[in-house]
Amino acid sequence: MGDRQKRYNHEYYEQNKEKISERRKKKYYENAELREKTVKKSREYRKQQSAARGHADTRGRKPGPLAPRRIELAEIGKTVTAYSSGFVAKELGITVQTLRVWGKKGRIPVTPYWLSNGRWWTQRMLTAFLKAKADCGEVGVRSRKFPDFARKYWPNDEM
DSSP states (O other): OOHHHHHHHHHHHHHHHHHHHHHHHHHHHHOHHHHHHHHHHHHHHHHHHHHHTTOSOOSSSOSSSOOOEEEEETTTTEEEEEEEHHHHHHHHTSOHHHHHHHHHTTSSOOOOOEETTEEEEEHHHHHHHHHHHHHTGGGGGGSTTHHHHHHHHSOGGGO
C-alpha cells in the first residue's frame, strides 16, 4: 500500500470513525459467533503479551498464593503452620500491597516471621484477622474498627 492510499484511508477513517465504530458495535452485539471469536483472540493476545513481558511462571508452580507450610519458630521452640502474605490477603479480600502498606503504617499488627524473602503469618494471626473481619460485619476489613479488633485477637506471644 502506497503513502497516498495510507493517507486517504487515514483521512477517511478520521471523517467517518463514529459511523464505523457504530457498525462494528452493532455487528459485535448481534453476532454471538463474532463475539466468541473476539474474546478468544483477546485472551490469546493478553497471554502472549504477558509471556513477552516475562510474566510467565518459570518456576513450574501454579500462579497465586503459596501453599501453607510448616515453619520452625526458634523463639518459642515450636513448629507451626504458616501462611504467605498472598494467602492471608486473599482470605481477607485485599491485595498483598494493601496488607504490606497497612503493616508499614501501623494500621495492623505485622508478623515478625520472614522466610524465602516473604512474610509468613501463623494460623493464630490469620484467625485474629478473620475474627476481626467478622466483627466488623458487612464492611469487613475496610472498617475503621478492623485494626482495633485485629489487635484485640492478636496472639500476645507472637507480637
